[in-house]
Every structure is written in structure tokens, then in C-alpha cells.
Amino acid sequence: MSKARVVSGMRPTGDLHIGHYYGALKNWIDMQNDYDCYYFVADWHALTTNYQSPENIKASSKSLILDWLSVGIDINKSTVYLQSSNKFIAELYLLLGMVTPVSWLERCPTYKDVLQELNDKDINNYGFLGYPVLMTADVVILDAQYVPVGVDQVPHLELSREIVRRFNYLYSENIFVEPQAKLTSTPKLLGLDGRKMSKSYNNSILLNEDLKNIEPKIKQMITDPKRIRKTDAGDPKVCPVYDYHKLLSTDSEKEYIVDGCTKALIGCIECKLILSKHVIEFLEPIKERRRVFETDIDDIEVFLSSSQTKVNDMSEQLVEKVRKVLKI
Numbered sequence: 001m002s003k004a005r006v007v008s009g010m011r012p013t014g015d016l017h018i019g020h021y022y023g024a025l026k027n028w029i030d031m032q033n034d035y036d037c038y039y040f041v042a043d044w045h046a047l048t049t050n051y052q053s054p055e056n057i058k059a060s061s062k063s064l065i066l067d068w069l070s071v072g073i074d075i076n077k078s079t080v081y082l083q084s085s086n087k088f089i090a091e092l093y094l095l096l097g098m099v100t101p102v103s104w105l106e107r108c109p110t111y112k113d114v115l116q117e118l119n120d121k122d123i124n125n126y127g128f129l130g131y132p133v134l135m136t137a138d139v140v141i142l143d144a145q146y147v148p149v150g151v152d153q154v155p156h157l158e159l160s161r162e163i164v165r166r167f168n169y170l171y172s173e174n175i176f177v178e179p180q181a182k183l184t185s186t187p188k189l190l191g192l193d194g195r196k197m198s199k200s201y202n203n204s205i206l207l208n209e210d211l212k213n214i215e216p217k218i219k220q221m222i223t224d225p226k227r228i229r230k231t232d233a234g235d236p237k238v239c240p241v242y243d244y245h246k247l248l249s250t251d252s253e254k255e256y257i258v259d260g261c262t263k264a265l266i267g268c269i270e271c272k273l274i275l276s277k278h279v280i281e282f283l284e285p286i287k288e289r290r291r292v293f294e295t296d297i298d299d300i301e302v303f304l305s306s307s308q309t310k311v312n313d314m315s316e317q318l319v320e321k322v323r324k325v326l327k328i
């Protein structure tokens with residue numbers, strides 16, 4: 001029985017943090033055994049918002065691949081590639097653009113949100129408006145059934161499905177598989193300051209974090225705001241530190257913390273030291289693997305060349321079919 005195909009990508013916009021691991025990568029890693037997985041670096045997508053400062057994209061792409069490899073994305077199981085190595089995506093993107101109403105793109109909620117969020121950047125460019133069309137090309141070019149994404153990407157996927165339906169309808173052929181979002185149930189992990197974890201807020205723990213930063217960073221973390229003194233009882237349910245314990249600590253440690261916190265028997269420092277120990281244990285082997293890959297891999301394009309050839313060959317077949325129905 002052949003495995004269902006999965007495609008997903010990430011933009012190379014900076015170092016990954018522990019939130020990316022639990023929010024997306026862990027799912028990607030788990031899927032490697034049960035699905036035929038294709039994971040790519042969305043470097044063209046990075047340009048849609050960063051076209052004014054493209055100088056970091058190459059280095060960030062390499063760093064993203066190293067992050068993936070170090071957490072356990074395995075190129076013997078999954079096909080890993082750079083989006084820009086596959087020019088068939090660009091052709092399909094252009095052709096899909098022919099059937100995509102501009103109003104669908106303008107109405108996309110993520111389009112409006114990001115336009116507002118990044119109001120310090122000029123992203124009134126055509127490439128940014130077309131972001132979901134490019135995403136559609138990424139996915140349908142490989143006949144992917146599933147796309148593992150976070151909730152923030154669901155509107156894009158919905159748009160992809162509409163574009164696919166319109167194309168299939170107009171040319172009365174089932175050329176494209178309609179992709180389905182496979183939602184990553186993201187466990188709640190807030191940044192150190194209690195806001196959303198984000199590189200731009202400088203409130204995260206990186207997968208490649210210097211281990212000596214872990215303890216000081218965790219000591220800074222926001223706790224249950226009602227627990228001011230050690231003699232105040234706290235509530236782990238509203239404490240961001242405890243969200244991390246849920247993922248990293250043992251059952252008996254969690255019991256100890258819940259009991260100690262709610263009865264004011266332990267202090268937050270003790271609680272945070274237990275967490276620091278686990279975060280260090282978690283990151284140490286990841287950082288070690290990264291060091292090995294860093295020395296082994298010089299040129300990422302060379303390292304990825306056979307998977308990139310494979311993806312190009314598959315893509316060419318699909319694009320041939322599309323050219324045919326469009327009489328090109």
C-alpha cells in the first residue's frame with residue numbers, strides 16, 4: 001500500500017526556537033514514518049515580504065536545513081529541498097495565477113492581517129498578494145493529499161483548495177488533487193515575557209541556544225502573576241512555566257510542582273531550575289547533531305541535489321499535463 005503524500009514548507013526567516021519544534025517540527029518528524037513526506041525551504045516566499053533585504057535568505061536557508069536535520073528530519077525518509085531549486089513551481093504559479101480572481105487574494109484574512117502587522121514594511125507588492133497562489137503551486141505540483149500546518153495557515157490552504165477546484169472545473173479534468181490541511185495541535189507555549197513566542201520579540205529559546213543562556217532565560221520567565229511571594233499559593237494552570245513542564249518534565253516532577261505550587265511549598269526558582277535542567281537535556285543532543293551536520297555539509301545545494309532532482313522530475317510530469325490542458 002502506498003503512503004499518502006505530505007508537503008509542507010517553512011520560510012527561512014531566522015533561527016528556529018522551541019516553539020517551532022513543538023508547534024510544527026515534532027509533527028513533521030512523527031509523520032516521516034507513516035507518510036511520503038516532502039519538506040522544503042520556502043525561499044521565494046521569504047522574498048515576498050523581505051524583497052528589500054534579501055541578503056540573509058541564503059544563509060537562513062542553510063541554517064533552517066541544519067535546524068531540521070538536528071531535530072530529526074531525516075533525508076533518508078523525507079525529501080528535503082529548496083523551493084527555488086524547482087523552477088516548475090514558478091511556471092505552475094504563473095499558470096494558476098490565470099484562474100485566480102484577485103478578489104479572493106485581497107479577501108484572504110492573512111493578507112489583511114500581515115499587511116497591518118508589518119506596517120513598517122512596504123508589502124504592497126504583487127508577489128505578496130500572490131503568496132497563496134505560490135503556496136498552491138508548492139503543494140499541488142507534487143499531488144500532495146495533506147499539508148501539515150498551524151492554524152495560521154488554514155486560510156491559505158482554503159484558498160488553495162478553491163483555486164484547485166476552479167482549475168479542475170474550468171478544464172473539466174481532475175488534474176490536481178485537492179490538498180487538505182493536517183492541523184498541528186499546537187501545545188500552548190508562550191514566550192519568556194508571556195507574549196507570543198517570536199524572534200522579533202526576542203523572547204524565545206532557540207534550538208541552537210547557547211546552553212549557558214538557558215538558566216538565566218528561564219529565571220526571567222513570567223509566572224502566575226498572582227504569585228508574588230513564595231508564601232502565595234500559585235496556579236500552574238495559568239503559569240507559562242508549567243506549560244513547558246507539561247512537555248518536558250516527568251509525571252512525578254509535575255505532581256511535585258502542582259502540589260508545591262498550589263500549597264506554596266516550593267518557590268518559583270526551584271520550579272524553574274527543574275525546567276532548566278530538562279531544557280538543557282533536550283537541547284544538548286540537538287546542538288550536538290547540528291555541529292556534526294555543520295561540519296559535514298558545506299554546500300547545501302550539493303547536499304540536497306538528489307532530492308532536488310527527484311522533485312524536479314515529479315514536478316515536470318505534472319506541469320506537462322497542465323500545459324496540455326491549457327494548450328501551451
Ligand code: TRP
Binds near residue numbers: 009045147148
Ligand atoms: N506559508 C508557510 C508559512 O509561512 C510556508 C509555506 C510556503 C508552506 N509554502 C507552503 C506551508 C506550502 C505549507 C505548504 O509558514
Ligand code: SF4
Binds near residue numbers: 236269
Ligand atoms: Fe509557575 Fe512553577 Fe512558580 Fe507555580 S511554582 S507559579 S508553576 S513557576
